[in-house]
């Protein structure tokens with residue numbers, strides 16, 4: 553997969569050189585190219601924003617630099633067209649399912665806006681996805697792009713080591729993950745649940761499923777409606 557990121561703060565994307573995404577880049581599983589939007593301005597002040605029509609607070613990002621940037625980037629891979637993702641507070645909610653969908657794309661381009669947003673005509677002309685990573689307000693699209701790209705990168709083939717797999721993820725079965733423990737067996741008087749040290753893999757699986765169901769019921773009951781629950785699951789929830 554190739555991912556291009558357009559931003560006025562390229563340094564914001566430096567974490568993409570670290571850890572899991574960094575290793576995927578080293579392996580060649582993921583290629584990330586970061587672009588400074590100001591490279592497509594033509595005035596001496598490298599202006600990317602202007603006052604909003606209709607008045608109101610803040611500034612809006614001008615269409616011309618964005619269109620020039622996206623036109624050049626989209627033309628850089630003849631015969632191919634990128635899926636253009638625009639993080640925005642007004643976007644559809646990001647989810648594991650959407651991450652899985654994006655992970656199947658060969659080429660993503662992320663438009664990281666700032667100020668009050670990007671001129672809507674550019675978004676209308678170029679965006680395939682307008683995505684929000686949650687119901688809170690950020691100052692721009694860069695952090696959202698980091699979140700989306702990490703969630704997508706970990707789903708790419710070979711990125712997660714043999715000991716982990718995306719199938720075991722929280723949300724992969726539509727439920728929240730069960731609690732996890734490691735050594736020591738007793739820490740500040742708190743013991744690891746005995747079943748996890750029993751060596752009985754069937755019992756461990758049943759315990760984890762029950763804990764996952766109980767956690768989801770208490771913290772995210774909204775997820776249960778879409779989850780594929782067995783009769784045994786429902787017995788746990790009704791207990």
Ligand SMILES: N#Cc1c(N)n[nH]c1-c1ccc2c(Cl)cn(Cc3cccnc3)c2c1
Pocket residue numbers: 639640641643664665666667668669670683684685686687688689690691692693696
């Ligand atoms: N994704 C996501 C997301 C989220 N969940 N919160 N905030 C954002 C987000 C994404 C993109 C931009 C751009 Cl461009 C400008 N701003 C600042 C802003 C703040 C309030 C109203 N309008 C714009 C962005 C905020």
